[in-house]
Amino acid sequence: MQSNPTAMLINRNISVPLFIFIFFSCFIFSCRKEDKIDTSPAYKLTFSTDTVYFDTIFSTIGSVTQQLRVFNNNNHKLNISSIRLAGGESSNFRVNINGNSSLYVTNVEIPAHDSIFIFVKVTVDPKNKNLPFIVSDSLLFMTNGNQQTIKLVAWGQDAIFHKKEVLKGSVTWDSTLPHVIYGPLRVDTSANLTIMPGTKIYFHKSSYLVVSKDATLKILGNLDHPVRLQGDRLDPYYCDLPGQWDGILLEKGSKDDEIDYAIIKNGNWGIEIDSSTSNNPMLKLDNTIIQNITNSGLYAYATSITSTNCVISNCGASALALTFGGSYDFRQLTIGNYWVNSVRLGKSLYLSNYTYDNYGNKKYNPMNNAFFGNCIIYGNDDEEIQYDTVPSVGFQHVLDHCLLKTQLRLTNTQYYPGSFANKEPGFVNPDNYDLRIDSTSAAIGKGVNRGVLYDLKGIQRPDPPSLGAYEYVKTR
Numbered sequence: 001m002q003s004n005p006t007a008m009l010i011n012r013n014i015s016v017p018l019f020i021f022i023f024f025s026c027f028i029f030s031c032r033k034e035d036k037i038d039t040s041p042a043y044k045l046t047f048s049t050d051t052v053y054f055d056t057i058f059s060t061i062g063s064v065t066q067q068l069r070v071f072n073n074n075n076h077k078l079n080i081s082s083i084r085l086a087g088g089e090s091s092n093f094r095v096n097i098n099g100n101s102s103l104y105v106t107n108v109e110i111p112a113h114d115s116i117f118i119f120v121k122v123t124v125d126p127k128n129k130n131l132p133f134i135v136s137d138s139l140l141f142m143t144n145g146n147q148q149t150i151k152l153v154a155w156g157q158d159a160i161f162h163k164k165e166v167l168k169g170s171v172t173w174d175s176t177l178p179h180v181i182y183g184p185l186r187v188d189t190s191a192n193l194t195i196m197p198g199t200k201i202y203f204h205k206s207s208y209l210v211v212s213k214d215a216t217l218k219i220l221g222n223l224d225h226p227v228r229l230q231g232d233r234l235d236p237y238y239c240d241l242p243g244q245w246d247g248i249l250l251e252k253g254s255k256d257d258e259i260d261y262a263i264i265k266n267g268n269w270g271i272e273i274d275s276s277t278s279n280n281p282m283l284k285l286d287n288t289i290i291q292n293i294t295n296s297g298l299y300a301y302a303t304s305i306t307s308t309n310c311v312i313s314n315c316g317a318s319a320l321a322l323t324f325g326g327s328y329d330f331r332q333l334t335i336g337n338y339w340v341n342s343v344r345l346g347k348s349l350y351l352s353n354y355t356y357d358n359y360g361n362k363k364y365n366p367m368n369n370a371f372f373g374n375c376i377i378y379g380n381d382d383e384e385i386q387y388d389t390v391p392s393v394g395f396q397h398v399l400d401h402c403l404l405k406t407q408l409r410l411t412n413t414q415y416y417p418g419s420f421a422n423k424e425p426g427f428v429n430p431d432n433y434d435l436r437i438d439s440t441s442a443a444i445g446k447g448v449n450r451g452v453l454y455d456l457k458g459i460q461r462p463d464p465p466s467l468g469a470y471e472y473v474k475t476r
Contacts, residue, residue: 203245221261318346325365337379366394
């Protein structure tokens with residue numbers, strides 16, 4: 001059979017363009033879009049964690065190796081312009097970046113939907129006497145003009161660590177080394193914990209101190225060396241961030257608790273006190289600052305407290321909540337509640353003589369005594385006092401020579417002798433937790449002698465004294 005030259009020519013003319021089309025199609029599709037490096041600032045890296053943590057590091061030996069995984073979850077390849085250890089050669093940390101042991105690398109490519117590994121180690125030098133108990137640095141990633149940061153944090157050995165610990169017998173902590181708390185720290189039944197002047201106690205997230213029935217807590221700071229209790233994050237961002245740890249809990253039946261010259265800050269709660277089983281005050285609280293608390297600064301339930309020269313400021317609920325009755329004596333107290341982190345859920349001072357049981361029924365307990373002498377109770381709400389009471393149950397309260405932020409009528413001298421309302425306390429800088437009073441304060445010289453001879457700063461009070469924890473000091 002003879003071939004047809006005309007048909008062959010037609011087929012040849014069709015085949016050449018088809019071949020060219022198939023060739024270029026294969027070439028184009030072989031350049032997958034995943035291979036394209038995208039330079040848009042909208043594309044960023046993601047990480048397996050935002051902070052690489054190390055636990056206790058022993059001197060000179062170095063740490064275990066921690067790993068950080070860096071993800072490109074985008075549909076295009078990303079080029080990381082640089083990855084840099086912020087502390088450079090002076091850093092306690094060392095890193096291996098995608099197989100490269102270097103403090104600084106450039107042009108690291110990650111294919112679409114892929115990742116790289118970075119390995120981190122740290123060595124702590126114990127000979128550095130100024131070494132803080134936290135060693136920190138960061139890794140800086142620059143991608144398409146965006147800088148992203150991963151924190152590196154190590155606990156140095158220059159601290160004493162307590163992990164879900166139960167203290168038994170008589171235990172004393174001094175200021176030689178700071179204490180770092182992981183999880184609950186419990187003072188066991190019939191045990192006692194004494195904390196000496198200048199001791200620093202740092203709580204990890206969700207950690208707290210709890211004192212059991214028949215146990216005793218004594219925090220014995222002094223004017224020059226207060227005891228500090230706060231979260232364990234010390235970098236500037238966390239300086240005034242509330243809710244970093246849970247707080248101090250004095251359980252029902254703990255006894256003879258004493259807190260003097262303490263600074264308690266940045267917790268979910270300051271101090272929470274359950275009911276007393278003794279005729280003696282369950283807590284003696286003096287010369288103490290409680291500030292920047294997510295809930296209540298001091299929450300008491302059917303218990304007894306005596307207090308002098310204390311300051312409670314910036315709480316997300318009531319600064320001072322005395323609930324379900326009890327007996328209380330506060331002298332030279334300053335409350336300044338200027339909470340701005342969220343909607344505040346309570347008045348600065350809350351008093352009640354009842355609560356609810358598990359079935360929603362009211363339970364009653366008389367407020368045998370709630371005495372406030374020479375106090376300032378103020379804040380940024382129009383009303384800073386709330387009485388939540390049942391009339392048929394005892395509710396004894398006296399606010400004697402106090403400066404109050406309230407719409408209550410203070411004409412009844414049985415409850416408000418010498419007290420007055422809505423005059424400026426003249427706090428020096430309430431936004432910065434400085435509730436000393438300045439020369440404009442309406443509290444100057446408005447008190448009476450309460451037997452509290454020195455203020456929170458150790459300044460001798462004149463007669464008559466100023467209201468609150470701080471005496472006014474005239475400066476030239």
